[in-house]
Amino acid sequence: MIARVPDRRFAGQIARHAVLILTAAFALLPFLWMVSLSLKPPEEIFQANFHFWPTAFHGVENYRVALTAAPMFRFLLNGLLVCAAIFALQLLVCIPCAYALAKLRFRGRDTLFSAVLVGLLLPPQALAIPHFVLLNVFGLLDTYAALILPWAISTFGIFLLRQFFRSIPDEIIHAARLDGLGEFEIIWRIMIPMTAPALAAFGIFSVVAHWNDLFWPLIAVRREEISTPALGILLFRDDEAGQFLGPLMAGAVIIVAPLLAAFLIAQRRFIDGLAVTTMK
């Protein structure tokens, strides 16, 4: 009896690891496969027996082809630029609005907040046609502006930041006003520093969504020079060099790596950030 309890516990531990290793393998296998193929010469990719590690290392060649046949770094840079611009615009628009909805009293405030809630219901894909038409009218299709402008307003950002701003006690704001701080300074020197984790969570949500988005870039741009990573890898595949699996997988590694690296460095922040932004 005394011996059985630790035995059972031990068996439970084994079972736990057995199942989790299986599911983790399911999650990780595509990444391992991608890296493996990106290091192999074509004949080894096609040979009958499979080894994870290449017998003839062909990594340098594959990555060189990926980087020269398609502007991979340009895609990454475009992704960075577009995501940064979108997030900056969203903050610029959301913060004052969220602050006013949370802390200022004015007529029509509740109506405005209801409008924000209604906006939350609308999936961005449903706005694609009118956004496309609008950008076409202004001659902005196939430009960076086409990738950025439709996302300038985030009702989700307004909603999220309002919730967090509301949690800051009114007394702090009153005290700041007594000290002669203007509303702009209150936002800049009190609200933003005090809600930094919430802003970071919103930033992670926004950047992950737009870095990975394929639907809108596919509609908005055609030129390779301004393609974002998700679209870029697709253009590379449909290109001549992308017909070869080695360079194609090398390209996929280059496209996927930056966000995954950021995630692995700041895991907790990413996981909590994405969980918080979903549940709010």
Add this chain to the structure above:
Amino acid sequence: MTVLEQDCPRRVDAKASFAMRSGEHGLGWLAVSPAMLLLVGLLFGPVAAVVLFSLTDWQLGSFSFHFIGTANFSTLFTDPTFWKALSNTLIYAAIVVPGTVLLGLVVALLIEASPGLRGFYRAAHFLPVMSTMSAMAIVWGSMLHPTIGLVNRALVTMGMSGVNWLRDERTALLALAVIGIWQGFGFAMVLFVSGLKAVPQQLYDAAAVDGADGILDRLRFVTLPMLGPVTMFVVILTAKRSFEVFDSVRVLTQGGPNYASEVLLHRLYTESFDFLHMGYGAALTVVYLAIIVLLTLTQARLLEQRVHYS
């Protein structure tokens, strides 16, 4: 001393209400005006425009249009491809939702069961959530390749014959659903873990007093009932994401073969932007919008309940 203490807040109030009367109203409107202009210009205006497009024969680039009533909708509803896309999306959701929820729940329970390698498992399962789907879909495409793909290599090793997963009408949608589960179950896991952390320890203690102290008893009488609200939330969230499936379809099958993997959003994209059938696309958008709004409202209702619950 007491007088002064009582006096102070009142003075603050007076000052605040003065500020309110004079400046706060204008200030409030000033602060919300950019957001409100964009809200109208980029969200509400466009939604109205889509509904308008769906009732007219307008084409991209033309300057005139006529109201044609519900003609676009009757075209849509008599188009077998639309029904195929709708039923495929429902089948896709019917596989992805239970798969994602079950797998996410099991992984969450096991990860939280003991601290061994917890950090590694959490990161490993979350990796697909973070990865760019279009790139990973290309990777999945090579894994499902009929001859050199990992999946068929494994099947052949086990003595079975391979399948051309993405080119076979019977398996294309299933393969996409597996990819959908692969991408989403780590996120479900994270939501379940946060649900598990909210279960108060006293409940387990109380259950133990009542004789329910085995792992399965604890699971049945405490953990799973307490996870009810989170589970409903994950179900709706996953359903919503299933209706948004696009990247893997576009990259791997483009709805084929013979519309076997055509889904709503991909149909919307091809009709509107490949063929520029704006009226049809707008009508489809309106239908799509209605479905998503319904799901989102259900989700919001559930979130509200969860807040009252805790």
